[in-house]
Amino acid sequence: MSIEMPVNPARRSFLRHSALAGGGLVLGFYFNAANSAGHKVAKPGDAAETAFRPNAFINIDHNGTVTLISKQPEIGQGIKTSLPMVIAEELEVDWQDVVIVQGDLDPAYGSQSAGGSRSTPTNYEEFHRLGATARTMLIQAAARIWKLPVEELLARNSAVHHLPSGKQLSYAKLAATAAKLPVPPASAVRLKNPLDFQLLGTRIGGVDNPGIVTGKPLFGIDVQLPGLLYATYAKSPAFAGKVVSANLDEIKALPGVRDTFIIEGTSNLKGLLPGVAIIADSTWAAFSARKRLKVVWDEGKVTTQSWAGFTSKAQELSKQPGAEVLRNDGNVTQALADAAKTIEAAYSYPFISHASIEPQNATAWYKDGSIEIWAPTQNPEAGQKIVTEILGIAKDKIILHITRSGGGFGRRLIPDYIAEVAAIARKVSGPVKLTWTHEDDLQHDQYRAGGFHFLRGGLDSTGKLTAWHNHFVTFSHNVVKDGKSSLELGSGANLSGDEFPGRWISNCLIEQTPLECGIPMGPWRAPRSNVLAWVFHSFIDELAHAAGRDPLGFRLELLGNKGFLPGTGEKGIPYDVNRMKHVLHDVAEKADWGKKNFPRGQGQGIAFHFSHRGYIAQVAEVSVSKDGKLKVDKVVVSTDIGAQIVNLSGAENQVQGSVVDGLGALMFQELTIDKGRIVQSNFGEYPMLRIADAPTKIEVHFLKTDFPVTGLGEPALPPLAPAVCNAIFAATGIRVRRLPLLRTDLSWS
Amino acid sequence: MSKYTIKVNGVSKTVDVSADTPLLWVLRDHLHLVGTKFGCGIGQCGSCTVHIDGVPTRACLTPINDVGIRKVTTIEGLAFKGNHPLQQAWQELDVPQCGYCQAGQIMTAAALLKKSPHPTDQEIDTALAGNLCRCGTYLRIRAGIHRAVELAEQAMV
Ligand code: FES
Numbered sequence A: 001m002s003i004e005m006p007v008n009p010a011r012r013s014f015l016r017h018s019a020l021a022g023g024g025l026v027l028g029f030y031f032n033a034a035n036s037a038g039h040k041v042a043k044p045g046d047a048a049e050t051a052f053r054p055n056a057f058i059n060i061d062h063n064g065t066v067t068l069i070s071k072q073p074e075i076g077q078g079i080k081t082s083l084p085m086v087i088a089e090e091l092e093v094d095w096q097d098v099v100i101v102q103g104d105l106d107p108a109y110g111s112q113s114a115g116g117s118r119s120t121p122t123n124y125e126e127f128h129r130l131g132a133t134a135r136t137m138l139i140q141a142a143a144r145i146w147k148l149p150v151e152e153l154l155a156r157n158s159a160v161h162h163l164p165s166g167k168q169l170s171y172a173k174l175a176a177t178a179a180k181l182p183v184p185p186a187s188a189v190r191l192k193n194p195l196d197f198q199l200l201g202t203r204i205g206g207v208d209n210p211g212i213v214t215g216k217p218l219f220g221i222d223v224q225l226p227g228l229l230y231a232t233y234a235k236s237p238a239f240a241g242k243v244v245s246a247n248l249d250e251i252k253a254l255p256g257v258r259d260t261f262i263i264e265g266t267s268n269l270k271g272l273l274p275g276v277a278i279i280a281d282s283t284w285a286a287f288s289a290r291k292r293l294k295v296v297w298d299e300g301k302v303t304t305q306s307w308a309g310f311t312s313k314a315q316e317l318s319k320q321p322g323a324e325v326l327r328n329d330g331n332v333t334q335a336l337a338d339a340a341k342t343i344e345a346a347y348s349y350p351f352i353s354h355a356s357i358e359p360q361n362a363t364a365w366y367k368d369g370s371i372e373i374w375a376p377t378q379n380p381e382a383g384q385k386i387v388t389e390i391l392g393i394a395k396d397k398i399i400l401h402i403t404r405s406g407g408g409f410g411r412r413l414i415p416d417y418i419a420e421v422a423a424i425a426r427k428v429s430g431p432v433k434l435t436w437t438h439e440d441d442l443q444h445d446q447y448r449a450g451g452f453h454f455l456r457g458g459l460d461s462t463g464k465l466t467a468w469h470n471h472f473v474t475f476s477h478n479v480v481k482d483g484k485s486s487l488e489l490g491s492g493a494n495l496s497g498d499e500f501p502g503r504w505i506s507n508c509l510i511e512q513t514p515l516e517c518g519i520p521m522g523p524w525r526a527p528r529s530n531v532l533a534w535v536f537h538s539f540i541d542e543l544a545h546a547a548g549r550d551p552l553g554f555r556l557e558l559l560g561n562k563g564f565l566p567g568t569g570e571k572g573i574p575y576d577v578n579r580m581k582h583v584l585h586d587v588a589e590k591a592d593w594g595k596k597n598f599p600r601g602q603g604q605g606i607a608f609h610f611s612h613r614g615y616i617a618q619v620a621e622v623s624v625s626k627d628g629k630l631k632v633d634k635v636v637v638s639t640d641i642g643a644q645i646v647n648l649s650g651a652e653n654q655v656q657g658s659v660v661d662g663l664g665a666l667m668f669q670e671l672t673i674d675k676g677r678i679v680q681s682n683f684g685e686y687p688m689l690r691i692a693d694a695p696t697k698i699e700v701h702f703l704k705t706d707f708p709v710t711g712l713g714e715p716a717l718p719p720l721a722p723a724v725c726n727a728i729f730a731a732t733g734i735r736v737r738r739l740p741l742l743r744t745d746l747s748w749s
Numbered sequence B: 001m002s003k004y005t006i007k008v009n010g011v012s013k014t015v016d017v018s019a020d021t022p023l024l025w026v027l028r029d030h031l032h033l034v035g036t037k038f039g040c041g042i043g044q045c046g047s048c049t050v051h052i053d054g055v056p057t058r059a060c061l062t063p064i065n066d067v068g069i070r071k072v073t074t075i076e077g078l079a080f081k082g083n084h085p086l087q088q089a090w091q092e093l094d095v096p097q098c099g100y101c102q103a104g105q106i107m108t109a110a111a112l113l114k115k116s117p118h119p120t121d122q123e124i125d126t127a128l129a130g131n132l133c134r135c136g137t138y139l140r141i142r143a144g145i146h147r148a149v150e151l152a153e154q155a156m157v
C-alpha cells in the first residue's frame, strides 16, 4: 500500500533530499517497507545527480520525466494542479510529461499554509520565475551543445528547437548538461507573454482524479504502515474539561485494546486538550472500547454557557452603547432624527461546524527522540510548532508528510488533532493512527462564531441612505498573557469599520461588544465575510425597498464614484470601487436583472462582496412554493480575480462549490450550545445540503482585468446568502433575519 | 473474535474480527482497501457505499456477520481497469474537489445506471440523496452521470 509512491528511485531521492539535508532524520520506511531506499540521500553517480534540478520544485530526469513539487496542501481547492501548471507553462513542457508530487513540510519550499485564498497570489509570480529560469537553463544547455547563440533557440513541447536547421534536443537529453550550469540571475530570465499562454486558462482535470475515482490511498485517513495501531481520543463534551478519573482497567481488558491512558493536556482550545486515549488493533476495536469508557470530567465554568443565554445577553447589550467604536463618521444620532424614514432590524446567525466528510485524523511514529507524522492539514507549520511545544522535540526532528485532505474549509488550519496524535505516539511503540469519529468532529470543531447585529438605517426624502448604525455583539475568549487576562475576539468573529458600507455613508456609527465564551472558534471558509455579507446586503436590500428603489440602482448609487478607497489606518482594507461596479454591471446584464417578469413566489436577488482580494457579484433566482419550500433555480456569478484564470475547470468548480456551500450554510446549518457543549452530534442532527437542494444552474463569469492574479477558494461564497435571501423577499415579501433559513417560515398566500 | 471469509471484488478473503465489525472497517483496516471511506459511521453521508450483490449498501452499517456469501464490490473492483463509464466521465468533467465523497457517489451512481440506464435529473437526485458532498460538486455529479450514459452508449456501438 502506498501513497503517491514515486516509482523511480531517482525521483525518490530527490524528494527526500532536502528534508534529509535539513534534519538528517531517517525513520524506518515511508509507507512501504520495501521502499526504505526512499530515505537515502542521493550519492554522486546516482541517477538523481544527472537529473536537472534547478530549484526545489523542478526535477527533470534523463527519461524526460518532469517532476514538479506541489508545496501547498491540497484540500479540494485544486492547488496541486494549478500551481504546477504555472511552472509547466513557463517551462514549455507537455502537461502529460509532468508528474506532480506533494512536498513534505520543508523550509526549502517557503510558506506551506493553505488558507485565506493566499496560495495563488503569494506564489503566482514566483512560480512563473521558477519555470522560466529552468527553461532558460535548458536553452543555454542546448546552445552549449550546439555552439549556437541562445537567441536562435526556442523551447517548446519539452524540447529545445533550432528552427533554421530543424535540430532539436529533448529535455531528457539536455538534463545532464543543464544540471551543470549556474542558475541565471532574474534579470537574465524572460517570462512568457500572457498572450502566448497555452496551458493557463484551459481546463485541466485534477491531478489526483485517476486515484480518486479508483479508490487509491490519497487521504490522511488512508495512511497504512506495517504494525500500525489505531487510536481514539475522548475529550470532555464541555469544552476543555479535565479528566478526574476513568475506568482504564476495564478498558484495557477489552478485546483488541493494547493500551489506554489519560493525557493531562492543556487549556489551549487550539492545542492539546485533556482526554483519554485508547490504542487498539483496529479502528473498530478502538471505537468499540470507547463506547464502554466512563470518564469523570471536571467540566469547569464553561457549563454555564448556552446559546439561549448568549442571545438574551446580546439583547440586553444592544440597548447600551457598544464596548468599542469601530467607526464614527458624521453624526448618526442627528442624521437618524432628521431622516425621512428610518428602518431598524436585528440579524443573527448561529455557530456552525466545518463538517468535512473526512474526520480529523493523523498518523505518527515516535522513535528515539524523533517523530514522523502524516497529516491531512492546511497548515503543516502550525502542526510542527504545536508538536515542538508539546513534546519538546526540535523542528528538525519532525518529519511532516502532508496528505490530501477530504475537505478543509479552514478547519485543518488548526493543529489540535496533530497535537493529540503526537502526544499519543509518544507513549506508543510503533506507528499509530488517530481517527476522530464524526461526533468528535462536530463536538470539537473550531467553530464559525455566531453573532448578532442591531442595525438602524436612515433615508432622506429622495430615498438616499444618509445614516447607518450597527451594534455588533460578537464572541471572544478570555486570554491570559503574562498574568494579565483580556478578551480576545474569536477567530473570524471580528468586524472592520472599513467593511462595506462603512466608508460610504457620511453618518456612520459602528460599535462592537464582545461576549466572553469558552467555545473554540476558528476560520470557516471566507471568515467574517461569510456572515457579514449576508447581514449587510440583506439590510441594504431592506433599505432599498423602503426607499422604493431598485436594489441594483440603490447599490450603485451607494458605491458612488470614488474610484479607489484606501483603507483606514494600518489594518484598513483598500477597496477598488470601479472593480466592484464592473462585476455588478456584468452580473446584472448576464442575469437579465430587472428584465424578467416573475409571478408571485418567484424572484431575483442581488448582492456583492469584496474579500480575499476578489470582487464578486451574484444574482440568485428562486422559487418559493406556497407552503414555503425554497428552490434556487439559478445563480449567476460574476468575478474579478485579476488578469488570469489559472485552471478554468478548477476555478469554475471552486465558484460552484462556494455557491453550494454558501447555500448549505444558509439553509440548514446550526449548532446549539448548552451547558458549555454542543448539543448536536452527527449529520443526522446537523443536516447538510443534499443534491436535490443544489441550485439547478450556476453560471460563472470570469472578467479578465489588468489586476494581479488572486485566489478563489473563498471569495465567491459570501454574496450567495444575501442574494438568495433578497430573492426570497422579492418572491414572497418575507425578510430572513435569522440563520439558518429553516428557522423562518417561508409560506405565503 | 471469529474467522469470516467474504468475497470482495471477486477474491475470497478471510479475516479474524469480532462479529459486529462493520464491513467498512474490515475493508479499510484488515484488507487495506481504503477506497471505501469513513464519514459519519451512521448511514448519513454515503461515503462508505459499496455494492453487495449489486445493491448499493452502507458498509458502515453492515456487520461482517451479515455479509455471508454475498458478493461485495468496492470502488477498487468497480471496473477491472478503472474505466467504468462513470470513472471516465468523472475525469473528463473534472467532477471532484477534495474527492473524499466521490467513491461513494460513483458506487451509488453505478447502481442507478444498472437499474435505469438513462436517468433524469430527478431520478439522479433521488438515487443520490444519501450521498453528501461537502465540497458541493452536485452539479458536476449530475452532469457526470449524463456523460457516463453517453460514454456507455458509445462503447456499445
Ligand atoms: S460512513 Fe457510512 S454512511 Fe457515512
Ligand code: FES
Residues within 6 Å of the ligand: A076, A357, A406, A407, B096, B097, B098, B099, B100, B101, B102, B132, B133, B134, B135, B136, B137
Ligand atoms: S468532493 Fe469533497 S466531499 Fe465531495
